[in-house]
Amino acid sequence: MAILGWLGAAWPAHAANLLDAVNAARRFDAGIGAARNAQLAGREKRWQGLAGLLPRAELNGGYTKQDQPTAAYAAAVRRHSASATVTQPLLDLSRVANFKRGGTLADQADIEYEKASQSLITDVASAYFDVLFGRDVLQAAEAARQAFHKQLDQAQAALRIGDGTRTDVDEARANLDEALARTVSAQTDLAIASGTLQRITGLTAAELSPISWQCAPQAASVDLATAMDDAARDNVDVRIAGKQLDLSQADIVAATGAHLPVVNLQASYGTSWSRGANENGLDTVFGTTSKTRSSMIGVTVTIPLFAGGGPLSASREAYRRRDQARDALEDARRKARERARAAYLGITNGVALIRAQERVLASADSKVKSTRLGREVGLRTQIDELNAEQRYFEAIRDLADARYRYLRARLQLSAALGTLGDDDVAGIGCNADGPAPAVGPRS
Template identity: 30%
Template sequence: MLKRSRALASVALIAVVTGLSAPAWAETLQEAIALAYQTNPSLLAQRANQRALDESIVQARAGLRPQLDITVSGNLSQDFGDQNNVPFADPYSDSASASIGLSQTIWSGGRIGHGITAAEADILAGRENLRDIEQSVLAAVIQAYADVIRDTEVLGIRQANLGVLQRQLEEASARFEVGEITRTDVAQSEARLAQSEADLANAQAQLSVSRASYAAVVGQSPGDLAPMPVLPGVPTDFDNALDVALQDNPGVRSAAYSLRAAEANVAAAKAEYLPSARLSASYGGSNQDFDRIGDIADSTRLTAGATLSIPLFTGGLNGSRVAQALERANVAQINVEGERRNTLQSVSSAFAQAISARASLEAGAEAVRAATVAAEGVRQEAQVGLRTTLDVLNQELELRSAEVTLAAARRNEYVAQANLLAAMGRLEGADLDPTLTLYNPVDNYQRVRNRGALPWDGIVETIDRILAPPIVPANDAVDAPIDQQLKSEIVQTAPRN
């Protein structure tokens, strides 16, 4: 009895500490999502990666602009004499020169234009990867939220069971004192009470684990969590869910944009066979004496001209680059089909799990109802001698098991629905909370795209695309030219696009 009293005191202390460590305010799923949306490290890191990727459009468009450089050089020489070792009168000589050069590419056969197209496609693929990380984080928030609610409920069940078994042991001890039951009945009650104490400790440990997981993904320890709200947009038809997933799943969309980038890179590799035209100008002068660097130069020259470069032989380099780009486009095309298959598997699995969890939830609710009636009946029958102490203990155990199973089924259904929405591409911040202040990656793109732009960028880009190798889409369903599609998609303000 002394050991049992110490164990009960330890359990009570743990429960008190848990209650003191939990915040007193209520917390909703929307609040947890909003906090994770603003502070989750994985999500913040992916946003930073996307901003870094946005810089690729600045680098690609830099080819449309002139290059300006300054060249400064100096030379010092010493003569040691003629062939007869007769020294010169002035064996030392020096010179200095400085010039400024300006060059502008007029036409590169499409290398610059296709590079811009590939950069835009890569940025769009990056946005879809950001969507994927966002959905993974929010799915983790939902799972952590549901886990804490489930484990809190299980802890309450274990605490209630401990109280019932304590009273059962007291009743058994009293009945043993008056000779109504045997010592065996008391021992059975003690054994079940000891097991209940172990179950309560395990429930407390599991709740601590779930609270830690919640704090890791959300950014703060859970308080008094509100009931789980209904998730919006959960489908009831599998075909409809699959159609939406093949359209909106971020993995499928990212693979499609990566394919477009690969197709643009093929066209850029083919453009290496074409000539390129540049305009250039330079101005500079030189002095034959370091001491006169600050004086007027001995000679000053202004040079302007145009250059047409035609590749004739590259030792197989261009052909190898084209072959390499084609194979990479082939890989990108295969990846599109792979993502479609993965999406089909994810939707099928999540949909089946949601249906199974719903059936388990309904069965669990019925089991709790029936076990509650049975437990009350067995207790009453035991009072009149129709049931043994073991019967009462067994029925109590069955009732608590049914309640724990129901709590787990409620959590499993909710998480399965969240996973189904994630597989469909419908578990973003805006889907879960319309009032959430959203992060829009388009804002940063529009901010950096025209950094360093000059008035004639558009003219040079238009000229560069003239007679450039066309981008041949691997997907025959693409009707509009790829570069026009990308330009219309990349400036969309909706985060999903």
């Protein structure tokens, strides 16, 4: 059988690896841009909460004109006023709760953006692996189609000269038809994966570089128990749930404050003056022309007495919300531990499965050559050779599937631990410096 190279063996001079694809997605994907703006908006909550604890200053001014043409005095009076007021909260638990809530929301915005960044990496990696796996499957399907087409030609030629059987022809045709169907299916899957990749990164499938498999798959860098404990603490969903619990605690503080006095320090300074038009003696007697200044400093206390039971209901709700957030946090921890466990087992089993599938592929290759030799000496039939080749191409697909599942599991473990970043992406596979291996059995 002729040896086939990779589809599109002449890769672009600057083909994109997985890290390049992730960086392209950061520039291209609108979703991560929206997440970044949401983060910046959420950070403002910290300053909004702090503002409630700081003094509030106000300036007020007024001007009125009073006309009484028939009056004996104050026929026309203009009044001016100006004042400045400063209010400083001294005791207001609702403002303290808002300050705490603002800081928590700002922290949560950062974690939400971190989650979006990690989700972007996993989405890009999934699309990237789907494209490369689609290439492998399509390549194997094309190689099988060509091989079975050649076998069909040979079977038909042998039948014409009386050296073959109708069974050989039918078997070769059946294998060819199956290979054609798999080729069409592989083309469809690759087109779908390519569309997903382009939507996220703006890159086409032709711009991706293949992964070299020269590096042996590595086991997880941490043990299972440590991975599960780290996930229960550092997973982004767990941290977000923790912030939700903090928010519920702030709501309890606010609900409690609704039952307590509110104390404010207030200081003000103001001036007012009035002047009458066409003043006469009566204006002087009755004081329609005057100027005053006033200053005030004091403490105001507001004590809630009764509000229809609303504050009590709000308090009960706040405590229930706290319990809900506490249960949600525990649920997030359990799910994170389970995701870490599944990813860890995916890595551990993936290493063993890759090695096993590599042996299966080598055995299938040897069987093709042995069966071909056996047919030449009359010990094997053409059907035996067709079946051996079919199993060989299935072994290629199974090995590719095991490899990409292993790579997915590595990224999934980092995501479960809450540490997924560029270092994890850069560590995927080896550099594809040399030509990719052929997919046809060696002659």
